Amino acid sequence: MNAPYRARLNREPSAFRKAAVPIASVLIGSMTPLLPIVASAPVLPPFGLVVLICWQLLRPGIWPVWAGVPFGMFDDIMSGQPVGSAVLLWSIILIALDLIEQRYIWRNYWQDWFIAALCLIFGLAGGLAINNFLVSDTRLSVLYPQMILAIFTYPLVLRLVARLDHIRLKR
Template sequence: MNQRIRGAFDDDEPTLLYRLIPALSVMAGSLTTIVPVIAGIGLLPPFGLLMLLAWRLSQAEAIAIWAAPLLGLFDDLVSGQPTGCSMLLWSLCFIAFDLVDQRLVWRDFWQDWALAAGALAFCLILGRLVASPLGAHVDTVLLAQILVSSLLYPVIVRLVAWIERTRDPA
């Protein structure tokens, strides 16, 4: 039995729901793609990816690195992307963020925003290359989607901060 002996001043172990809330919020963000929205062009940002980036950049330990491919699989199944596309791209983003965390001593909000914008552009461009033929004329819409998604990042960070504040048991 490898149970750790708790001392008088040790924090209580977090509940299962406390640990699942970040993943459930990313899954809820991925589920926004099934909401019927009538639009002339596809500018709907990838809310699942935005939630994942916001959790990873604001609370690094909230979502484990091994959870990115599982959440990516859920996003692939819900959004209609080729299976494995989000799994690979989200995992690569997490690995890149870990490398950045090793190099930088600290980051501020502007650096997080720049990292998120780069990760969004990376995932959307490579997702476009995988999902649609090269002859498709979607580059202008893709650039607009990257811009809208990048500008929406601070709102999603505020939402994640609110979720974090409400889930905090203290």
């Protein structure tokens, strides 16, 4: 009598899927600069960083603190930024998110959005500062549209990451 249900009880999600879905989503998000979009100023949000922040805020502790190094290196290679800039900035952002998680355990949606906005602004402004130091001099006002678009795409990307998390933990 219980034979049909026995195969569905006490099953764990696939270990490969649990590990691969978050990693693949961040890497695919980092590949968005390869899309053929022509603009005179940066407009496309850093989707790799947005996805990384969404995963960390949705599932605290999913990334070790050092995860910013390989993800940042991949993002630097894909986006054409100076090598090491995203490594540094993403690592700082993950450390800050880890400290925020330890300090403020219970947060609501608006606080997470504010935290993500601060992280995105820091990541974009820090990338511009590193680029200005190494290559050219660009004003911060050039990044305002990209910052605003990145902040407003956070809820959409968070919804996508929540759906991916559901797929990841599906039995």
